[in-house]
Amino acid sequence: MKTLTKEILDYLSAQRLGVLSVEMLDGAPHAATVHFAHTAEPLSFWFETDKTYRKAEPLLSRKITRASLVIGFDERNMKTLQMDGEARLIEPEEKKLFAQVYLGKFPEKAQKYADAGIVSFAFRPLWWRWTDWTKPEGKIIVTSEDK
Numbered sequence: 102m103k104t105l106t107k108e109i110l111d112y113l114s115a116q117r118l119g120v121l122s123v124e125m126l127d128g129a130p131h132a133a134t135v136h137f138a139h140t141a142e143p144l145s146f147w148f149e150t151d152k153t154y155r156k157a158e159p160l161l162s163r164k165i166t167r168a169s170l171v172i173g174f175d176e177r178n179m180k181t182l183q184m185d186g187e188a189r190l191i192e193p194e195e196k197k198l199f200a201q202v203y204l205g206k207f208p209e210k211a212q213k214y215a216d217a218g219i220v221s222f223a224f225r226p227l228w229w230r231w232t233d234w235t236k237p238e239g240k241i242i243v244t245s246e247d248k
Contacts, residue, residue: 102227102245105144109231109243112173112180113139117206119172121148121224123156123188126163131155137172138206140198146170146224147191147203149214160222165189170224179234184226191221199223 105113122132133156138147150157159166168188173181191199199221204211213219226245233241 102229103243103247105141105229105231106243108233109182110141113182116172119146119170120174121156121188122169123159124167125155125159130169136207136210137170138203140202144226146226147199147221148224149203149210149219149221152218152220157220160188160190160220168224170226181232182229183232184224184229186224186226186228188222188224191223195223196221 117136119135119137120132121135121137122130125131133154135148135150135156139145140147150160152161166188168186170184170186171181200214203221204214214221229245231241231243
């Protein structure tokens with residue numbers, strides 16, 4: 102898969118919200134607005150949620166859940182990154198990295214993260230599409246499949 106450009110990574114660093122859609126146990130999609138943090142190498146997105154929220158159901162029931170993530174849905178910004186991939190609970194050995202990356206971006210959530218009802222999870226894109234409508238030459242589209 103093609104790696105994200107510096108421009109896209111800089112954009113991600115400036116964003117805090119995305120819409121994550123997960124495949125529920127019955128195959129239906131469920132979308133929710135979420136806070137996210139990310140790492141560039143390997144490209145991963147990090148989240149937390151309450152065990153009782155709908156998006157937690159497939160995460161707690163399967164090792165891997167199909168998911169999509171969209172970042173950038175504001176007409177004033179005119180940029181968006183759409184991704185399809187897999188979501189999963191974080192592994193015990195990833196807790197330190199999660200705390201560093203996610204709580205580094207959202208330090209106000211440290212108290213919430215200590216709650217036993219919170220689950221931490223990661224999303225790994227398998228495909229992505231970047232669209233930027235702000236360029237003088239017109240709309241620019243780059244995908245993970247471009248050479």
